[in-house]
Amino acid sequence: MDSMQDMPLPQLSPLANPAGAFDDLNPTPRLLMGPGPINADPRVLKAMSTQLLGQFDPQFRRMMRETMALYRALFETSNDWSLVLDGTARAAIEMVMLSCVEPGDKVLVCSFGRFGQLLNEIAQRCGADVRVVQAEWGTVFDLAQIEAALKAFSPKLVAICQGDTSTTMLQPLAGLGELCHRYGAMLQVDATATCGGAPLPVDEWRVDAVTAGLQKCLAGPSGASPITLSPAIAQIIYNRRHIEEGLRPAAYVPGTGRRIASNYMDLAMVMDYWGDAGLNHHTEATTMLYGARECARILLQEGLNQAHARHAAASRAVVAGVQGMNLRLYGDASNKMPNVTGVCVPDGVNGDRLRAALLNHFGIEIGTSFGPLHGKVWRIGAMGYNARQDCVLGTLAALEVVLAAEGHKFTRGAGVDAAYAAYQG
Numbered sequence: 001m002d003s004m005q006d007m008p009l010p011q012l013s014p015l016a017n018p019a020g021a022f023d024d025l026n027p028t029p030r031l032l033m034g035p036g037p038i039n040a041d042p043r044v045l046k047a048m049s050t051q052l053l054g055q056f057d058p059q060f061r062r063m064m065r066e067t068m069a070l071y072r073a074l075f076e077t078s079n080d081w082s083l084v085l086d087g088t089a090r091a092a093i094e095m096v097m098l099s100c101v102e103p104g105d106k107v108l109v110c111s112f113g114r115f116g117q118l119l120n121e122i123a124q125r126c127g128a129d130v131r132v133v134q135a136e137w138g139t140v141f142d143l144a145q146i147e148a149a150l151k152a153f154s155p156k157l158v159a160i161c162q163g164d165t166s167t168t169m170l171q172p173l174a175g176l177g178e179l180c181h182r183y184g185a186m187l188q189v190d191a192t193a194t195c196g197g198a199p200l201p202v203d204e205w206r207v208d209a210v211t212a213g214l215q216k217c218l219a220g221p222s223g224a225s226p227i228t229l230s231p232a233i234a235q236i237i238y239n240r241r242h243i244e245e246g247l248r249p250a251a252y253v254p255g256t257g258r259r260i261a262s263n264y265m266d267l268a269m270v271m272d273y274w275g276d277a278g279l280n281h282h283t284e285a286t287t288m289l290y291g292a293r294e295c296a297r298i299l300l301q302e303g304l305n306q307a308h309a310r311h312a313a314a315s316r317a318v319v320a321g322v323q324g325m326n327l328r329l330y331g332d333a334s335n336k337m338p339n340v341t342g343v344c345v346p347d348g349v350n351g352d353r354l355r356a357a358l359l360n361h362f363g364i365e366i367g368t369s370f371g372p373l374h375g376k377v378w379r380i381g382a383m384g385y386n387a388r389q390d391c392v393l394g395t396l397a398a399l400e401v402v403l404a405a406e407g408h409k410f411t412r413g414a415g416v417d418a419a420y421a422a423y424q425g
């Protein structure tokens with residue numbers, strides 16, 4: 001390529017204090033009340049400081065199987081192939097799609113926010129023939145809209161978010177799996193932002209693939225991603241099994257399907273690694289596995305229903321609190337995610353300056369949103385370890401102070417009182 005056509009590399013400013021690189025890590029603690037990540041449960045951090053094991057150590061192999069069993073319970077499924085992938089949630093979405101979808105396959109993406117756009121982007125990169133149906137941001141689909149697209153397009157796979165964190169909307173999913181199957185399609189759900197915070201009974205709702213992340217309602221860090229695969233989608237993926245040359249066992253027979261385009265993202269090889277064959281693939285991120293195992297243990301010890309109720313209670317309190325401060329909710333309130341609340345930035349208030357004041361004066365982080373919603377919507381999360389009364393009330397109390405400093409008109413104390421009452425009632 002002619003150097004005149006080169007794309008300028010991204011700007012990278014020099015480190016202000018190079019000697020600081022040798023300082024101990026000692027960041028000012030923050031309360032993370034945005035759309036995720038949130039503060040990890042200390043139990044998860046403790047589990048992650050466990051000494052490493054070799055990935056083929058029998059003790060570690062047992063932990064992998066235990067982790068599969070824990071995530072089966074968490075996903076409310078009997079799917080054998082319930083496991084944890086190394087990579088953040090988008091890696092898991094991409095691994096499932098790339099391993100299942102062959103170039104030219106039809107994928108229907110149901111998009112109601114920025115993460116629907118991500119599903120589209122990933123499907124495009126898989127070489128799929130993609131059709132996008134769009135629900136206006138701040139709303140969700142009714143099943144008739146999706147059925148019309150299924151009828152017209154006959155996709156192999158339908159991809160949708162359960163919760164699109166960008167708009168804070170929660171798509172009702174009961175009945176969608178059955179609908180997709182009626183039209184010969186499989187259903188992939190991105191539950192990154194909702195897993196553990198809202199019901200998703202995978203078998204009952206007949207979802208073929210669910211991907212999640214640890215960094216939201218599961219109270220862990222990002223970096224490992226639980227997934228579950230129905231027997232049908234697992235079979236489609238495994239038919240594309242092409243083991244890399246250096247790892248092939250003696251009696252190796254490749255699958256009849258087309259080789260998956262990425263080595264790292266090849267779920268068929270990952271299945272061989274997690275299965276009894278224990279074939280080498282990547283070097284397992286053992287520390288992340290310890291963390292993922294602990295996240296599931298914590299949630300199941302609490303009880304799925306109890307965890308969902310805790311998120312719903314936090315949501316009611318945040319809603320009561322912001323409304324008590326004379327703020328408007330963003331989007332369709334009857335379909336909001338229980339763990340994130342979208343709040344319209346009122347006229348005359350500088351949304352980013354308010355967030356900076358919350359962070360700098362109270363150590364509390366809340367989020368803005370993406371694209372057209374940037375600076376117009378705040379996103380207040382109460383999820384995972386932070387879906388607690390003390391976190392919610394403290395955040396709302398701080399919000400009152402910085403809102404008043406921005407000149408917003410409301411009755412001081414009314415928001416926190418309303419949230420407190422919501423928790424008591």
Ligand SMILES: Cc1ncc(COP(=O)(O)O)c(C=O)c1O
Nearest residue numbers: 088089090115163165192193213
């Ligand atoms: C709904 C949804 N999907 C996907 C992602 C991407 O996850 P990750 O950043 O872990 O790759 C996010 C992240 O916030 C999300 O909220």
